Amino acid sequence: MYSSLLFLHSAIRWLVVLTLVFSIIRAILGLRHLQVFTKTDNALRHWTATTAHIQLMLGLWLYSESPIGTYFLKHVKASFSSLDVSFFGLIHPLLMFAAVVVVTIGSALTKRKQSDREKFRTMLFWSALTLLLIFVAIPWPFSPLSSRPLFRTF
Numbered sequence: 001m002y003s004s005l006l007f008l009h010s011a012i013r014w015l016v017v018l019t020l021v022f023s024i025i026r027a028i029l030g031l032r033h034l035q036v037f038t039k040t041d042n043a044l045r046h047w048t049a050t051t052a053h054i055q056l057m058l059g060l061w062l063y064s065e066s067p068i069g070t071y072f073l074k075h076v077k078a079s080f081s082s083l084d085v086s087f088f089g090l091i092h093p094l095l096m097f098a099a100v101v102v103v104t105i106g107s108a109l110t111k112r113k114q115s116d117r118e119k120f121r122t123m124l125f126w127s128a129l130t131l132l133l134i135f136v137a138i139p140w141p142f143s144p145l146s147s148r149p150l151f152r153t154f
Helices: 002-032 039-065 067-074 083-112 116-137
Strands: none
Touching (some): 039 067, 039 083, 067 083
8 A cells, every 4th residue: 555655646746746837837928928817727727736635635645654654753853863754754744735735825816816917927926936845845866855766666
């Protein structure tokens, strides 16, 4: 179960990143060319937040099954002596939770804006902020906090 959840969580991360990148590109193009905020833009806004929420649920489930998460919760003080354990026990979950909160706020604010320009500007700001948080929190192979492979296999 744990390895399947880990694979799924790792794979869906790319969907979250991809939808955020598309949202940012679409917002930039919409602002630059004074375009209308279409149903497609609205669907992209919605599905970006939805994929982030799905990823959060998978992450919480994975955390409950994870040996690192379990160890961290049982040995909080000792966990801070290991950067890898403190990253996956505290830093990664908190930053990713913050990213999901940010994308949710951005999605809600974008939906409520009146003009197309305001919608694109709001979507750009909140999507970019979310992507920044996610890039900091992902355990990239080059990260000094903790590194994992770009693609996990079973």
